[in-house]
Amino acid sequence: MLDQPTPLPQIALRAPDVVMRLRRMGASFPTRLSFLRVLLRRLSAENAQVARPVWAMDGDGFGHAVYSVTFGGHVYSLVAVSTDLPPELRTDRVIASAWDTAYVLYDGVPCADEIARIVATAPLQEAARFTARDLVLSRANKSVRLFAHTVERLRAGQQPDADLVRSTGYLMRTTAVYGNGKFGIADRDVFATRDGMGGPFMAEMLTVWLIRGFTHDLVEHVGGAPLDAHLKRHLGIGNSTGLGMAPFLVSHPMLLNAWITARETALARVRAIETLEDAQIEVIYDLVKRAAQHLSEWQVPDHIGQQRIDQMRREWPQLAALMTPDAMTGRMPLDHLWLASAKFSIDTQECLAALLIEPFGNLVDDLCASMATEQHATLDPSMTCADLQALIDRDWAWAMCDYDQPEACHQFWYVSEAKAEPRLGLRHKEDGAALESPLDIARQVAGLVPHLQNGGSVAQLLARHPEHRAAVRRVQSLDGAPYAEIRDNLIGRACLPIDMLRCKLGFFGAAKFDPKSDRWTRITLCQGAPLRDELGNADNWWLPTFDA
Structure with a gap:
């Protein structure tokens, strides 16, 4: 029997109820696991x-x-x-x-x-x-x-x-x-x-x-x-991305789970490092300076977006001040730093997460191989309704609310016939809800729950209520995939689609997010990336700066 590789030490992964909230997803930064970085490392190799x-x-x-x-x-x-x-x-x-x-x-x-x-x-x-x-x-x-x-x-x-x-x-x-x-x-x-x-x-x-x-x-x-x-x-490729990208994360939940699991595992491995070498500390200090420079160069016309950047600029020196020589040479320095960052904004925390992963390719780059998946949704008709209810109680408490309230069903997703693009309509002001796209996952699962009280099997349930087939399949298929579901109500008033866009674009490797509304953004790809004749140095362009 072949020896199994010894698992790398890691801290417990962050909880899905923390990670999979739209506001935190909308604070995503590119990391060394981002797809552009993976590609260029392979070209270089x-x-x-x-x-x-x-x-x-x-x-x-x-x-x-x-x-x-x-x-x-x-x-x-x-x-x-x-x-x-x-x-x-x-x-x-x-x-x-x-x-x-x-x-x-x-x-x-x-x-x-x-x-x-x-x-x-x-x-x-x-x-x-x-x-x-x-x-x-x-x-x-x-x-x-x-x-x-x-x-x-x-x-x-x-x-x-x-x-x-x-x-x-x-x-x-x-x-x-x-x-x-x-x-x-x-x-x-x-x-x-x-x-x-x-x-x-x-x-x-x-x-x-x-x-x-x-x-x-x-x-x-x-x-x-x-x-x-x-x-x-410094001249990358620009991109304008709108609502057309947002449904992808909903319609590919197992892929989303693979991406987030890889990133969270990388962070957990890095936090578990017992002690740092002097050279590693110097790299982290250099990255802290680079991030500060990147933030200083990041200007956007959007008022809310600029406020978030400005807050990061104020918090970053405070975060850097925590990285004293004594702190960085002590035991579990990165875990202590991560825990201390909880007092800062979500944006600053997520930038720190990306930074902490960056210097440790030897610990995390193997995770890139797990970021594609061929898993598909399946339905188990033999499961009992009691067991299905237990899955919902464990993983879907966030979805339970009164969807008859106007705030909870404020908007609906649809595909524009004229423009062939996903769109958001206001349910109580605009026509078209009859053509709604099924991105109301939370409402679907909540609507399933009352029908589970009669017991029996899933097969019997769906014989009586076939309209709940999609919700049952979703709950069953995502058992064991904790990061597969966006844990927010995507038809509620508080849903900002740009958070979904930024999450996906961060995994592509995008930077300099320039929101034009809560529904579309401009970004830059490949900025700072090696040119065709520079692939020998393909992996030192996280958060590129103009002065680098």
Whole structure:
């Protein structure tokens, strides 16, 4: 019998009733477990080289290019198409029909015929048809002001204004990055078993990183001169994300559980460290300084968002003051620090959680392998109603309230027919509740409870009340998955969808959240990430700062 590996020491994981509240989920920060970080570590480990076999751009930057990279024993190619977009057609809405640039991540190296096909179809996006060789479909628009400014400066033999680069942070922003079978592209199953591609959203993250490099090349081509490497490194990829992303976390509860479990286990392992070495303490001090600099550079127009950032700026020196030499050289220093942070805001606590994980890749990086899951919802008709009630009593007390009260059913989720996007309606003011999407998980489970009093089996219950089938399956399937459910009422007045967006985007690796309302936000991806020729140093860009 093979010896089993000795489990790493860890503190008890944080309780789901703490972790899975919307307000805390909405304070998420990127960590070394974020998918972009995982991807770039793998590219670095393989000494991956990015080639550009095709560059067919005119002087104004319109045409196409192909980038290829070998990864996990397979070659993947980004086909990038740049077109002349009239200003009146430029919009970041997902329902737009034209964009500055369009992209396909292709499985292999495309021949001339395949390039011609993609060049013709990629700009059409949803209106076109694609093949199983097309793995990811995306599009992006220019940040017109910064792109034009950079071109102007480069043509004049100068670099772009550093303050403008710092405040904008990207030359283009994507409006969608589609994977998993959308519009005829490959299902995830086509490549999920390949080396390096089994983690969540690996193909999409590879696409975004390659797009970021293309934006650098394009502006240098049009400007006729190279960008300063420091400025280039700070130019990531922007993204505008709205309600369309929010339902994902509800409809993929086992995946959410895998993500959160990995992060919480990482924090628990780090908190269990008995003593720190001097070099580890110095790294933590450096990260504390970096986080302070990041916070000082993070400005948003949103009043509530800026208030939260300002509070973090005030609290961060107080947190740093707790990290005295005596405290950091004592026993269980990180656990003591974590417990002491309870007096600070949720935002400061979650930033600290990300920071504590950062220096200890040797303890936590193995958890990345557990962040994808093939588990699916199942229903057990033989379970007794008494046992089902016991599961609800244990895991769902948070969902029990009077949903006839206007505050508790204030809003409803639906899909807009005109705009093909998830939307929120106000139940007591707007029509459409009859077409409600089933994101009212808490209400569904609460509505099931009165019918459990009659006893018997789940099969008998559902024979009498088939309308509760989804709620029963949800409760049963999430037994043993403590972080699978958002423990808040998603149709209540207090629900802010942006908290769900930030949680998911934090796992992607996003930073510089710039909320535009409680329903959509702008972010930056790959900011501070290594360039194509810098993969030898691929893992030191947590919370990037402009001065780094």
